[in-house]
Amino acid sequence: MSQVMDLQTFMQERKKLVEDALFTHIAKIDAPPVLLDSMRYSISAGGKRLRPLLVLATLKSYGKSEQIGVPVACAIEMIHTYSLIHDDLPSMDNDDYRRGKPTNHKVFGEDMAILAGDALLTYSFEIMQQLLNEGVEPIKVVTLIKELAKAAGPTGMVGGQVADMEGEGKKLSLQELEYIHRNKTGKLLGFSIISGAILAGASEEEIATLELFTDHLGLAFQIRDDILDIEGEVEKIGKPVGSDTLNDKVTYPALLTMEGAKGKLAFHIEEAKRLLSQLPLEADLLNQLCDHIARRDH
Amino acid sequence: MSQVMDLQTFMQERKKLVEDALFTHIAKIDAPPVLLDSMRYSISAGGKRLRPLLVLATLKSYGKSEQIGVPVACAIEMIHTYSLIHDDLPSMDNDDYRRGKPTNHKVFGEDMAILAGDALLTYSFEIMQQLLNEGVEPIKVVTLIKELAKAAGPTGMVGGQVADMEGEGKKLSLQELEYIHRNKTGKLLGFSIISGAILAGASEEEIATLELFTDHLGLAFQIRDDILDIEGEVEKIGKPVGSDTLNDKVTYPALLTMEGAKGKLAFHIEEAKRLLSQLPLEADLLNQLCDHIARRDH
Numbered sequence: 001m002s003q004v005m006d007l008q009t010f011m012q013e014r015k016k017l018v019e020d021a022l023f024t025h026i027a028k029i030d031a032p033p034v035l036l037d038s039m040r041y042s043i044s045a046g047g048k049r050l051r052p053l054l055v056l057a058t059l060k061s062y063g064k065s066e067q068i069g070v071p072v073a074c075a076i077e078m079i080h081t082y083s084l085i086h087d088d089l090p091s092m093d094n095d096d097y098r099r100g101k102p103t104n105h106k107v108f109g110e111d112m113a114i115l116a117g118d119a120l121l122t123y124s125f126e127i128m129q130q131l132l133n134e135g136v137e138p139i140k141v142v143t144l145i146k147e148l149a150k151a152a153g154p155t156g157m158v159g160g161q162v163a164d165m166e167g168e169g170k171k172l173s174l175q176e177l178e179y180i181h182r183n184k185t186g187k188l189l190g191f192s193i194i195s196g197a198i199l200a201g202a203s204e205e206e207i208a209t210l211e212l213f214t215d216h217l218g219l220a221f222q223i224r225d226d227i228l229d230i231e232g233e234v235e236k237i238g239k240p241v242g243s244d245t246l247n248d249k250v251t252y253p254a255l256l257t258m259e260g261a262k263g264k265l266a267f268h269i270e271e272a273k274r275l276l277s278q279l280p281l282e283a284d285l286l287n288q289l290c291d292h293i294a295r296r297d298h
Numbered sequence: 299m300s301q302v303m304d305l306q307t308f309m310q311e312r313k314k315l316v317e318d319a320l321f322t323h324i325a326k327i328d329a330p331p332v333l334l335d336s337m338r339y340s341i342s343a344g345g346k347r348l349r350p351l352l353v354l355a356t357l358k359s360y361g362k363s364e365q366i367g368v369p370v371a372c373a374i375e376m377i378h379t380y381s382l383i384h385d386d387l388p389s390m391d392n393d394d395y396r397r398g399k400p401t402n403h404k405v406f407g408e409d410m411a412i413l414a415g416d417a418l419l420t421y422s423f424e425i426m427q428q429l430l431n432e433g434v435e436p437i438k439v440v441t442l443i444k445e446l447a448k449a450a451g452p453t454g455m456v457g458g459q460v461a462d463m464e465g466e467g468k469k470l471s472l473q474e475l476e477y478i479h480r481n482k483t484g485k486l487l488g489f490s491i492i493s494g495a496i497l498a499g500a501s502e503e504e505i506a507t508l509e510l511f512t513d514h515l516g517l518a519f520q521i522r523d524d525i526l527d528i529e530g531e532v533e534k535i536g537k538p539v540g541s542d543t544l545n546d547k548v549t550y551p552a553l554l555t556m557e558g559a560k561g562k563l564a565f566h567i568e569e570a571k572r573l574l575s576q577l578p579l580e581a582d583l584l585n586q587l588c589d590h591i592a593r594r595d596h
Contacts, residue, residue: 029452029453030453030457031452031453031456031457031460032457032460032461032464034460034464035452035456035457036452039452086412086413086416089409089412091407091408091409091412092409092412109389110389111387111389111390111463112460112463114387114389114390114412115456115459115460117416118384118416118419118456119451119452119456119457121416121419121420122419122447122451122452122456123447123452125423125443125444125446125447126444126448126451128440128443128444129440129441129443129444132437132440137436138435138436138437138439138440139430139436141436141440142426142427142430142436142439142440142443143427145423145426145427145440145443146423146427148423149420149421149423150424152420153416153417153420153421153423153424154327154329154333154334154337154417154420155327155328155329158329158333158413158417158420159328159329159330159333159417162329162330162332162333162410162413163330165409165410165413166330166332
């Protein structure tokens, strides 16, 4: 068992490792400079790098080398970044700012933003083969690529985004809202943890338990997001407070009242922690991550 | 050595096989119906299915089972289709028609067209793992996924599309024009043949020769495209004749005169055939494909 570590320290230390790896990847790509600039712009727009850190935290919790997870961590962050670029487009959410900076299409134009997104998505699958260099068996690499594609594609993130668009301006049930979140954000977030567990050699039973864990964690993440949209501070969340209401999006507080949403957030965090306690891993770091997700202010 | 076969017969028979496989894939995806409709719409817009047929033709030329190539063939066709959807977008080429039918965004809206493209691209990587079911070794599957991503991503198709956009309205050298075509269309076309050869167990030397072969074939394909844009019939090519000139695109005839372009087309076809004759395969089908590409009228 590895020693208990403070989550903040872990996140700060590994953030730089992940970002260095991301920029090293982009520097190696032989492509028109303006395309690389556009890709680099959105990759450097930053954020918490939560998904890559979940890959590494899971490996660490299993007492394994975090290094083997770096290619997956980078691939996931590139896919997350592409999804933000495309979501921000005028024909989608039409956002001018993201994390306090002008969105990709405001700087590089709509055509280049679409292509930078396409490039990041495609390149993420090229990165995955680097797992071979880390000694991962080829069959595991194929499994991870399949699961990444499922989490990001029509049965995952893209499907969730479509359901979200279709749901705008409509009265949604809790079930419909959860379908959107499970797919739009939940599956890629979940894959961040599952991929770490697969790399760590977790059993099928452990993976099944972790899938339930990530489901609760993903929903908790989204409920907190909805709460922040109402109660957050614009400087911290990097977008106007109340933009969900403005964009006519159904949110947890709108559906369940603010008190109900907070109760549901607490329930999912509790369930996540309960499942975590059943697993043969050093749970402290992931427990702290649960608390972080429940309390985050941006 | 397999028996000599007429190319037209081969293309007609296998086209249905490929299309059936494509629609079977889409029918199995668990996603919002409107997203699947949008994906299916562009997949059924048809075309020659040249890329999938190249995968199968290469396997057949090596005397191998074509069946093992079907997952790659489908993945390539989905990536080709996504690239057409995104290229047609208002912020890109702004085309209203493709193969005589309204473009995806004219029917489903710009947002859904972007997402259908994203879904097809991502799903193509999910399909690749089905090669395992065909008995392909995991390490080969990883190699094929890597090469597919390279052909489609920033170092391939997306990079070529960016260079094409950047070159619009500029005076390009032949070298710059060839960079665009090698990447925008050549690499995915080339991968169609290379993937078939990798699946057939071709040696590294053979792959190297085939890469030169596909380079000539890809350039020939593009020169013929440019010639058709001037000399073609609108009913056959499915878009207005002269649209390249209208869109201020540099073409081979513009750069080399029509006679020069036709000479270059003949040169590349000859070189392709010469390389083909050096390979330990039944070359007849691929020879006929060379002729088909040189003479096609749509």
